[in-house]
Structure formats: C-alpha cells, structure tokens
Amino acid sequence: MDARTTLLALAAAVLLAGAVGLVAAPDALDDPRDTTGPPGDVDLVDVVVEPGDVRGDTATLDLLADLEHDGSTVENVTVRHRAIGSDSGLLVDETVVEVGDVDRGGEMTMNGSVDVDRDGGYHLETVIYADGERQTERTTRIAGVSALTPTYADSNVGFSDGSVWPTIAVSVSEAGETEATLSISTAVTNRGDDLSDGLDLRVLLRQADSNVVADEATETVGSVRPGRTETVTTTVEVPDEYNYYVDAALFDDDVLIDETQDVANLDPQETIDANETVEDVGFAVEDFTQDEVADDLDDAPVRDVDEDDATVDDDTPGFGVVVAVAALLVATVVARRYR
Template sequence: MDTRTALLAAAAAVLVVSAVGVVAAPDALDDPREETERPGDLHVAGVVVSPGEVRGETAELRLGVDLRHRGPPVENVTVRHRAIGADSGLLVDETTVDVGTVDGGGERTINGSVDVEREGGYRIETVVFADGERRESRTTRVGGVAALTPDYADTRVGFTEGNVWPTVAVSVREADNTTATLSVSVSVTNRGDTASEPLDLRLLMRQAESNVIADEASETVGSVRPGRTDTVTMTVEVPANYNYYVDAALWSDDVLIDETQGVANLNPRETISADETVEEVEFSVEDFAGGDDAAGGADGADAGAPTGDGSTEDGTPGFGPVVALAALLAAALYARRRA
C-alpha cells in the first residue's frame, strides 16, 4: 500500500469515528455559549401615582408600574414600593407586590399602594426584583398630600365665590334702640356634575369685640342642581349698635364641608371687615430628577439684600423710631454747643 492510499484510509477512519461519536454523544459539539440561556429583560416604562382612599390623618397612594418584558420568561418577579419622607428621609411605609412569572413580551401594569400621612411630601422608590436580584428601579416625588380632601368631606357643593355678588349678604328688617332684626342671605353653589344631597347651613352672629355669640340660626339647603346657585335666607335678632361677624358653615352628617364669613356693621362710629386668609396647596407628582443647588440661584443670591422700602428681607426696618429720636437728640446737642 502506497503512502497516498494509507492517508486516505486514515482520513476515512477518522470521519467514521467522528460520526459515531456525534451519534453517541450529540451534545459534544454544542456551542458552549448556548449552554446558559439569555435571561429575559425587564424594564420600568413608567410609574403613575394617583390618590386612593383619603382618610382624616392618612392617605392611600395608588401606584401603577408599567413593566415592559422582552425575551425568555422571567420567574419570581416582585415589585417593592417604599415611601420616604422628603424632609426627614425616614421610611414611612413599604409594600411588596408578588408578580410571579412574566412572559409573552410586551407591557403590563403592576398595581400597588402605600399609606402616608396627609402632610409634607414623599419620595416613592420602586424596585423590580427577579429571583431576589434587583433588575430595575424608579424614583417618583409626591408633594401637596395635605391638599387631598378626605372621602367623608369630598363634595362639590360649597359657598359661592364671586367678585361682585356677596357670599353673605346682611340687611336690616327692623331696628330700635336696643335690638335689630337682621335678614342674612347665604349663597351656595354646586360645582359638581350631579345634583347635591341636602346639607345643613348653620349661622353664628359673633360680637366683634367680645366674641360672644349674640344669636344663631340653622336651615336645610335642599338639593342643588349641577352648576346652579341657591340662596338661603335666615333671620336673626341681635343687640343694636354693635358690630358682628357672620360665621356661616355647611355641614353634612356633622362633617364640616365649607365655611365662610361676613360682617354686620351696626355701630356707625366703627366698622369691621371679614377676615381673609388664602392658602393654596396642590397635590403634585413628578419624577425625581435630582436636587437643585440650594446655595445658588436667585433665592441664594439675593438672601439678605435690602428691599425697596428700606428694610431687609427678615423684616428689620432700615430706619426706626429709635434712630429718628437719636438723630433729634444729636441735632439738639449740636445746636446747643454752637450757641
């Protein structure tokens, strides 16, 4: 047998042995990179925060996490929510939602919630785990929780807020040297989409200087149609020649719904005006984008700068009566020495 024939025979033998090995052990030639399957991908597409049940001291924040999946199924998925005080940094509430197996691709919403106190702001930290391993996280900032109205006081009926038409109107029906009979009309508006339930309107006539209740009255406010205003009129009798605050309040099953104030000036030599206090608080939700530079910006640059009226921002006047008196004394001493 020549050399060429021997080499061909050896090559044929190798091929036969390789074929037999492949048949006997089919996994022998598998790509080692395919031994571990690529894990599925989980991504938080967005987090939506909405008010849930609002109680007297606490409120429920409902959290909807849009979870996007791609690739092979992912098992043992959980979503953890933590509510952390924005100012204190303390953990307020923590909940975990067991999702289970996520497959099929696409996007799904995972619902959860946390309970917080109705004051201040909070940082909501949402983390997605798979088999105990952190996969994705998202932080959302919530503010103005105090502006949420408790469920027991949630109504669209309240006192009318107009620029010209008075909410509380007082007129004198009868008067003499000792007593005055007053007719008090109060306007109530339904700002909702459905007719309101009957409410109780209570009125107090409070003497301005002493805060003594001179008289009181109550009346039932019937059903008010959506977008309509109803005027309720009551009669009270008070001592004449005094000034009074007219305190009005709307009640529903002994729950205070709304309140307002008017005045009745019966003293011709002195008048009073209704107290006006306006405080606007809004419930807000925003993605956490990092803190601002507290030392810079317009607020930091102008700190302590004098204001246009000669006083600093802390309210300290630039020229007060003590300074003026000292200037007068100095001028008098100077004039005396010249004399």
C-alpha cells in the first residue's frame, strides 16, 4: 500500500469515528447556554443621575443604569444615553455603553456619562438595546446645572449664614471732617471635617449713587477649625455722608470661593438696602413624563353651575321675557279674529 492510499484510509477512519461520536452523543454540538428556560429579557429598573466633574463652562453628569435580567441569555446588550436640551430640543451629547451578553439573573448596574453646558436644563434619555432592538427606555429631566459648584471652587469654607449673628458688621472706628474710617468684620465658617487652608478676604466699598469704588482692602484668613466660625476684621477709609455697598469675597489662590454683600449708611438723609434680587436655583433631577400637560388639565378646578346660572346663560340675547310676552299677545289677537 502506497503513502497516498494510507492517508486516504486514515481520513476515512477519522470521518467514521466522528459520525459514530455524533450518533452516540447527539448533544455534543449543541449550544452550551440554557435554551430550555423562558425567553431572555432585560429591563431598565432605574436611572440615577449624579454630578461628576464640574468645570467652568461644562459639567459631566454620571448616569447609573440599573438593569434587571430574567430568563435565558440576552445577546449583545447596549445602553445608550443622550442629553437633549430642554428648550432647544437639540442633541447635546451621546454615549453608548457596551454590556455584551447578559446571562445571570438579578440586577446589575452599568455606568455611563454625558457632558453638558452649565447653562440650561436637559432631558436625559436612556435606552436599552438587545442585539440592535430597542427593549425599554426612560427619560430623566435635569434642571439647575448652573448651580453646581465647579471642582476648582469647591470649598467647605464660606461666609456664615446665621439668622441673628451678622455675616458682615460695619462700624465707624474713626470720624474726620470729610472722611470716616470704617471697621468691616466678616464671619467665616468651616463646614468641613478638616482644618482649612489659608484664604484671602477682599472687601470693596462702592458709593451707592455712582457705583464708584471708594476703597478696598485685603486680609488673610487663617486656618479655621472644623465647625468653627472666625471673625476677620479689616478697615477702610471713605468720604463721609455717603452711602456704600460693602462687597466681600473669599478667594483661594485667586479662585472665587464665596461672596456676600451688606451696606454702610453714612448719609443721614437717606438709607439704602443690600441687593436681595438673587434667586437661589438648585440642581434638580426628576423623572419626565409625557402626560404632564394632560395631568395639569385634569387637575384644573371645575366651576359648579347652579340652575339660576344655567338659566341666565341659556337666555336668548335681547329683551328676553318682554319679547316672549308680546309674541303671546299677538298670537291671542290673531286667534280671536279668525274665530
């Protein structure tokens, strides 16, 4: 037997052995994954939004999507997040998270993020796909992104906001013929858990009518212990018999940390108040529903109409009862003539 004949014989033997193995073990080539259970399903249980890295003009919003799997393996699962401007309706950012095949029961959390501008609100759409087919989705509404503090300006030290103890206290320490020396005391609080680093306190006095800066001063704020409030005092000299806005700000390496305002009334004929037109806007996250307008209409109060009102509303415009009586008299006269 030559070599060619020998190789053909060996190949035939291998094919025969494979055929015998398939007959003996028919499940040898079956998919090892479970296909006997119910069809696989991936559902979106919840979406949690958290502020991430906050910069000067933009911010990163972290999205934690909780997925729930049931049944057999679901292949090629992806999570898509979109940020859409609430007012413009334009797509701002989009990210896709590749989950892959999901074959374990229970819940799992997939992290994603989108970058948005810090001016305006957004609708965050989260959609779950399985092998390219949309499974479920949820929309979350975000407002007040501008209220998020940038990372570089995040500090636990700021001006105190007590209801009785003043944040800024102004007193006249010395009065001359044309000028007055004012003592400006500010209350600074450490709301953190660690000893604070040194900060700079800057004070400006602006003449109320002209808005011209009359004087300014800078003081170093030493380390403040956790939970403590320190009083920092500085002095300025300004022309007498005028009213002034007192602007105070805390800086950390030329980064504005906090600011506040008060007044100094030196004009005996007129007084001014600190500006109180600043609106406090907070970062807000809520689920968005498409039926909000309809719900508002359903909740609108309905005015009860009594019988008297209904009678008045249904009356024919004009003379009303007078016209009806006149028509009755005319009909009576005509009837008597033809009797």
